[in-house]
Amino acid sequence: MDQLTINDIDRIKEKWLAEQDKYKAMLMICAGTGCVSAGSMTLYDLFVKELKERGLKNEYLPVPTGCNGFCAKGPIIVIQPEGIFYQKVKEKDIPVIIEQHLKGGKPVESLLYKDTESGEAIPRMDDIGFFGKQMLIALRNRGVINPEAIESAIARNAYKAMGKALTQMSPEDIIKEIKASAIRGRGGGGFPAGIKWESCYEAAKKRNEKPYVVCNGDEGDPGAYMDRSIVEADPHSVIEGMAICARAIGAEKGYVYIRKEYPLALYRLHKAIEDARARRLLGKNIMDTEFTFDINIHQGAGAFVCGESTALMASMEGRVGEPRAKYIHNVEYGYRNKPTVLNNVETLANIPVIIEKGAKWFTSIGTGDVSQNPWNGSSGTKVFSLVGNIVNSGLVEVPMGITLREIIFDIGGGIPNGRKFKAVQTGGPSGGCIPESLLDMPVDFDKLTEAGSMMGSGGMIVMDDHTCMVDIARYFINFLKDESCGKCTPCREGLILLDELLGKIIEGKGEMKDLDIIKQICEAMETGSLCGLGQTAPYPVLSTFKYFREEYIDHIKNKKCPAGKCKALIEFSINDKCTGCAVCAKNCPNEAITGVPKETYSIDQNKCIKCGICEDVCKFEAVTVQ
């Protein structure tokens, strides 16, 4: 194929759009991991078949897209250009959608989203609260392109910014623009990307070496999946972001480090790279310029610490992922000891839009005055995975500065099952739990840190009043205990001790003095650990100490778990709502439940193993946990 120029990009776009125009409507079928597992690809096949059988295949086009974001409602289908949103679609619904909606012009009421308060059906996606307050930059192409068709991305302006960066901007111009945008690293640290690029550019120039661009897709924070979703929905945005970075710092090789736990993302990224090579958007003399760049993938093998920059590079070199001391900077001596820029998936997905629309536009979104100093605020948007005990669970992209309350209640629809909000956890295992009193806090890098948590990669796990905060603190410590690489003593030993002490409290054997010991260990780890994993590991404990101290005291002094979670401190019993249906007795794995049908059953405490199955199967809320 001949070398593509920037004009060819426009031609591809026009040709693709003209082809799409032939169709009366497009059926955008979410094919993110969540919807695929709920059967969305079967729905796609069925649409293709049914449309063909009805002789409609030239009128309506089913398109598999990346994650729509509203994962709780999957499988999702959006009919475009009308924007009608169908949720929880089943195979039997396909002929109905075709007959009633596509042919008859009447949306299928039963599949529409229903307002959580009024119960009223909301046909158009844009009118649904979940989507209303969102602002899409990194997720700009979610649900509107086929991630496995490069033309479909090009039709939405993919590679246009790369063309601009190659033909109209010098490397210094690009760095200047990214610096002016004040974009801070979306992977957790919040380091300004422009400063990183500039340092790498200078180090490479000084030592006359070829630097590397590395994309961190080792999304390890439990409860966060925005990077997976971006790669699955719009892999070309990441490739383009990397290429622009490469052009700025003078790199010819780029690498993506991505988790093996994300098979669909891996597949789509491989395909996108191959398609970009075939279109000569990667390779030699890209867009008829001097610029040469290619990307390879390294597949992670399951180690949380590999999200740490130096551990990640060690892993890329085929070694175990152990971090090194931070006085050597990656921008100077990174991958293979060469100057390296490491950016996260979401950061890189933002880059093309900044180049296209300019830094001024980007800084008009967000908090603080970043015109002189990127550390003075947080520009742009952030993607959060809004999960846990929340009605509208899914991926949301919101402008920095939005309040937690707006995210959780306006977008997220609040807490399900009539329960109460208790805390929201951000920042993964390095973050903390934020209580109700801070819900009106604007969300940005610095505000979250002030509250004793952090931005992290954007996991936002909402917890209701049935969540035990001591258990949550123990959960994170246990997680990190398993994931600590063991190289430095404070982290390795500190986590083991914390796990033991918190375990003691959970089992009802805690003493008040344990709280002081825990605090001391936390302080030692914060100051003495080698890398971010150990330094921030105490935050889940310290934040719950700060905001939920009374819960620790309840466990220690009163031997009670107010949330009803800690096994040693709770008892299951059956209340008078019991109808005597015997479902619990049938499902009890230890035959601890007995009774006469149609009368109230009872649990033998000596036999009860507190597995919670009775509570799980009871339809009448007749099982009480005390």
Next chain:
Amino acid sequence: MSSGNCDVKAVKSIIKKWKNDREYVIEMMQNLQDDFRYVSRDALEVLSHQTGVPLADLYHIATFYKAFSLEPRGKHEIQVCTGTACHVKGAPRLIEAFERELSIKQGETTSDKLFSLEGVRCIGCCSMAPVITIDHDLYGEARPSQVPKLLKKYG
């Protein structure tokens, strides 16, 4: 060099696929794990001999990363996601249910080599929490009471 019972040809073809580049030794080991359900000493010896990476380093890798197992895993691999959202929505109870039904602990394989059980870190399907995967099938909003039925499907 002893190559024992391992399929030397298969190991060599994996090494060839990655152009014998030692930077990709972790990927080679992932292929071994996928193909043989574990990384055997014999296979690691071949790998070490071919790539020049010391056997001790390969063992370091095999025991450091969660993807690898030094013992054969079961025919069906059950993974219970223990990410935060899954934890909050009941993953510990799911693990207990599997442990009870299979009479093994997490990290173990049943004596008939049919099932392996593992608690894994976030698999990024947090909106469907709690999530389990059995081989390549993903189940969202899983409940402990469904466990016996699920096992029957694969047993």
